[in-house]
Amino acid sequence: MTSVNIFFAGVGGQGIITGASLLARAAVALGMKAVMSEVHGMAQRGGSVVCELRLGNVQSPMIPDGQASIIIGFEPVETVRSLRKAHSTTVIVTETRPIVPVSVSLGGTPYPEVADLLAYLRSQVADVYAVAAADIAEGLGMPQSANVVLLGAALATGVLPLSREILEQTIAATVPAKTVDANMRALAAGIAGSRRS
Amino acid sequence: MDKHVIVEGVGGSRELLLGNEAAVRGALEAGIGVAASYPGTPSSEIGDVLSTIAGAAGVYFEYSANEKVALEVAAAAAACGVRSFTFMKHVGLNVAADSFMTTAYIGTKAGFVILTADDPSTHSSQNEQDNRYYARLAGVPLVEPSNPQEVKDFMVASFDISEQLGMPVLFRTTTRISHMRADVVFGDRRPAVAKGEFVKDAKAYVPVPANSLRMHVQLLARMDEARRLSETSGLTRVVDIGQQPTIGIVTAGSAFNYVMDALEQMGASARILKLGFTYPLPLDRIREFAGTVEQLLVVEELEPLMEQEIKADFLSHRIATPVLGKEDLQISRAHELNVDIVTKCLGRHFGIAVTDAAAATVKAWPSPLPLRPPVLCAGCPHRGTYMAVRRAIRELALPEPIFASDIGCYTLGISAPFSAADYLLSMGSSIGIAAGFDVAQDRRVFAFIGDSTFFHAGLSPLASAVHNKHRMVVTILDNRTTAMTGHQSNPSMLTGAAGEPAPAISIEAVVKAMGASFVRTINPYRVEDATAAYREAIQADGVAIIVAKQICSLLLDRAKRAKGVWQTFRVDAERCTGCLTCIHEAACPAMYVAQGHAVINQDLCDGCSVCSQVCPEHVIEVKR
Numbered sequence: 001m002t003s004v005n006i007f008f009a010g011v012g013g014q015g016i017i018t019g020a021s022l023l024a025r026a027a028v029a030l031g032m033k034a035v036m037s038e039v040h041g042m043a044q045r046g047g048s049v050v051c052e053l054r055l056g057n058v059q060s061p062m063i064p065d066g067q068a069s070i071i072i073g074f075e076p077v078e079t080v081r082s083l084r085k086a087h088s089t090t091v092i093v094t095e096t097r098p099i100v101p102v103s104v105s106l107g108g109t110p111y112p113e114v115a116d117l118l119a120y121l122r123s124q125v126a127d128v129y130a131v132a133a134a135d136i137a138e139g140l141g142m143p144q145s146a147n148v149v150l151l152g153a154a155l156a157t158g159v160l161p162l163s164r165e166i167l168e169q170t171i172a173a174t175v176p177a178k179t180v181d182a183n184m185r186a187l188a189a190g191i192a193g194s195r196r197s
Numbered sequence: 198m199d200k201h202v203i204v205e206g207v208g209g210s211r212e213l214l215l216g217n218e219a220a221v222r223g224a225l226e227a228g229i230g231v232a233a234s235y236p237g238t239p240s241s242e243i244g245d246v247l248s249t250i251a252g253a254a255g256v257y258f259e260y261s262a263n264e265k266v267a268l269e270v271a272a273a274a275a276a277c278g279v280r281s282f283t284f285m286k287h288v289g290l291n292v293a294a295d296s297f298m299t300t301a302y303i304g305t306k307a308g309f310v311i312l313t314a315d316d317p318s319t320h321s322s323q324n325e326q327d328n329r330y331y332a333r334l335a336g337v338p339l340v341e342p343s344n345p346q347e348v349k350d351f352m353v354a355s356f357d358i359s360e361q362l363g364m365p366v367l368f369r370t371t372t373r374i375s376h377m378r379a380d381v382v383f384g385d386r387r388p389a390v391a392k393g394e395f396v397k398d399a400k401a402y403v404p405v406p407a408n409s410l411r412m413h414v415q416l417l418a419r420m421d422e423a424r425r426l427s428e429t430s431g432l433t434r435v436v437d438i439g440q441q442p443t444i445g446i447v448t449a450g451s452a453f454n455y456v457m458d459a460l461e462q463m464g465a466s467a468r469i470l471k472l473g474f475t476y477p478l479p480l481d482r483i484r485e486f487a488g489t490v491e492q493l494l495v496v497e498e499l500e501p502l503m504e505q506e507i508k509a510d511f512l513s514h515r516i517a518t519p520v521l522g523k524e525d526l527q528i529s530r531a532h533e534l535n536v537d538i539v540t541k542c543l544g545r546h547f548g549i550a551v552t553d554a555a556a557a558t559v560k561a562w563p564s565p566l567p568l569r570p571p572v573l574c575a576g577c578p579h580r581g582t583y584m585a586v587r588r589a590i591r592e593l594a595l596p597e598p599i600f601a602s603d604i605g606c607y608t609l610g611i612s613a614p615f616s617a618a619d620y621l622l623s624m625g626s627s628i629g630i631a632a633g634f635d636v637a638q639d640r641r642v643f644a645f646i647g648d649s650t651f652f653h654a655g656l657s658p659l660a661s662a663v664h665n666k667h668r669m670v671v672t673i674l675d676n677r678t679t680a681m682t683g684h685q686s687n688p689s690m691l692t693g694a695a696g697e698p699a700p701a702i703s704i705e706a707v708v709k710a711m712g713a714s715f716v717r718t719i720n721p722y723r724v725e726d727a728t729a730a731y732r733e734a735i736q737a738d739g740v741a742i743i744v745a746k747q748i749c750s751l752l753l754d755r756a757k758r759a760k761g762v763w764q765t766f767r768v769d770a771e772r773c774t775g776c777l778t779c780i781h782e783a784a785c786p787a788m789y790v791a792q793g794h795a796v797i798n799q800d801l802c803d804g805c806s807v808c809s810q811v812c813p814e815h816v817i818e819v820k821r
């Protein structure tokens with residue numbers, strides 16, 4: 001199939017829909033066809049959340065198993081959970097900072113070591129970009145912009161059919177005026193901090 | 198995106214819209230004057246947009262107390278000649294069903310569209326009922342779009358169909374359509390007309406038996422006419438995929454998208470009859486379509502409704518073309534479809550081996566991953582309420598009570614350690630259920646119901662419980678909003694749909710007037726006081742009411758950010774003994790355990806303080 005399939009995974013409240021919408025808008029601005037599937041409602045209350053975006057000539061926004069071009073994971077366990085969407089050439093960009101679910105503290109399944117999760121991702125696909133997006137965003141004094149840092153890191157992989165310019169224009173046109181600068185810095189930091197590991 | 202684009206966008210412009218946003222644009226293009234709703238996922242964003250832009254669009258919009266009221270508001274407005282729109286989640290139509298069934302008899306003067314947003318796979322619901330049955334039960338036309346552009350276009354068409362037939366049209370989306378975002382090209386807007394005139398005609402509007410007998414006959418005649426419209430409707434079309442297809446596929450809604458993507462993946466050919474006007478089915482057209490192919494597959498989500506009607510029709514018309522549906526293709530009647538399922542089922546039938554790309558190369562994490570179900574937010578006031586309930590039960594050594602729950606964020610009290618949801622049916626069901634448990638067994642009974650849910654369907658059960666002398670502790674979790682669906686207004690609030698001032702109805706005054714034996718308002722952020730109130734309520738006779746009043750923390754957060762006051766709590770690791778009382782009582786998602794101590798994630802902590810109130814060592818403190 002000729003579409004670029006972008007799978008987002010994370011935890012409700014992490015700004016996943018906002019991040020995905022920015023990519024969708026940028027793609028439409030370039031004349032591409034974009035379809036996206038969002039999650040609203042109960043699942044947003046701190047649960048696992050996914051968002052799927054497909055660019056190209058497809059009807060359904062939902063990505064078939066094994067067909068993600070790129071997975072953008074906002075939380076290490078959620079990235080690993082989304083592996084069913086990956087094949088060996090899928091590029092994975094993942095936040096490294098865990099959000100430990102409360103079930104773990106109450107005696108549920110333990111949270112794996114982040115290093116083990118990353119090693120496992122590397123054993124399954126060729127390209128893994130592990131990014132400390134939350135740390136970077138905090139360093140910029142804008143902890144809420146971790147999602148844009150991750151977009152920057154994803155852009156730098158070269159998998160997204162988007163240019164930095166169009167993404168910057170889209171961000172400038174979409175986010176509140178007073179946060180444009182901070183978001184631009186977050187994007188730049190994400191691009192700079194994107195490293196295959 | 199600025200929601201005003203949906204009003205201001207001119208014909209020919211394009212915008213990346215959610216299906217629900219496209220529904221609003223369609224209704225505006227159709228020139229609606231009145232809209233009413235009760236919020237419910239997956240339909241909620243329709244109201245979020247309308248409440249913001251109704252004023253600018255010249256449309257009257259309200260959040261009614263429940264879906265039945267909303268439907269009644271829209272039905273009466275349509276009788277005045279004003280195009281009217283009501284929308285709800287699938288189970289909302291159950292609430293509205295009493296009036297809905299009769300709107301089919303009475304019909305409508307101006308266009309009247311009822312949108313039902315179904316939720317296959319119960320992403321945010323208690324069941325996955327297939328509301329296509331309602332079109333058949335009531336006898337109203339049904340329209341089903343497949344993407345945001347069609348949502349917009351079909352909405353405009355539905356108002357025309359409604360007016361042409363003089364009857365309401367049921368417009369069905371599913372979660373995957375309501376929450377699909379894609380490019381939508383706008384059409385021109387017809388000016389909104391918000392006022393009309395009601396011409397009295399009791400014979401047409403009052404279904405006393407003499408009238409309703411005649412109305413039923415008229416309804417059947419209108420449905421015959423609807424069938425004729427469906428036969429030639431532009432909402433239904435044929436799509437040819439590949440070379441010389443010999444297999445025909447009848448499909449609609451989301452299933453159409455999956456069929457298209459599955460055929461593309463398999464590189465297979467097929468002729469698709471994509472239905473948009475889905476009830477009454479255009480059976481002549483389907484028979485004619487079947488004549489152009491060797492076999493007919495029916496691919497539909499949930500129930501085999503189209504399949505059964507087509508099979509019956511082919512049988513009576515002695516059509517030889519085989520029709521294959523759910524059982525033949527092994528498509529489940531449960532849960533939503535997706536491209537993978539449809540590819541597998543069609544692949545099996547076409548004899549095309551579909552390789553599972555993922556299974557071939559990538560393996561899942563070899564052991565179970567920690568689960569992450571939705572939980573009460575950090576800072577959620579419901580946490581303090583449930584903590585107090587559990588404490589009071591423990592302190593009184595009460596045998597484990599029975600908890601009747603209701604629909605809202607507080608249903609998440611089902612999780613440990615609160616485990617405060619034992620039985621749940623529908624909106625407002627908690628109090629009636631508690632009454633049943635009160636008579637049929639001996640343990641103490643609790644009911645939990647939110648402020649919005651209380652006004653939606655909790656008033657009559659409460660009257661019934663008091664009048665029938667039941668004993669129960671009812672908690673009305675009043676977080677000053679309709680939180681789960683995105684913070685819409687409700688009758689206990691000082692503001693209406695668009696944030697304008699509105700008379701607030703006091704929950705305390707209402708329950709006192711209804712004769713509750715004990716009424717106490719608590720602040721759930723004060724765990725000890727709240728616990729004391731529950732101890733008293735548990736010992737009271739009759740219907741004891743606790744109103745747990747504290748604004749939803751998500752709303753409070755906005756106010757705190759605006760004011761620049763924000764505090765978080767931290768655990769003094771030196772003095773923490775690692776007893777984990779805090780986590781075991783509060784189970785806050787901001788807390789976790791590291792090196793045997795409780796730790797508070799500073800990104801997530803909301804500063805509500807309830808964990809600090811239960812720490813026996815008093816080592817959880819405001820972070821300085």
Ligand code: SF4
Nearest residue numbers: 773774776777779812
């Ligand atoms: S309750 Fe207090 S002492 Fe016990 S684990 Fe929590 S913070 Fe530490």
Ligand code: SF4
Nearest residue numbers: 785802803805806808
């Ligand atoms: S104060 Fe305690 S209970 Fe409240 S949000 Fe912070 S960690 Fe959670």
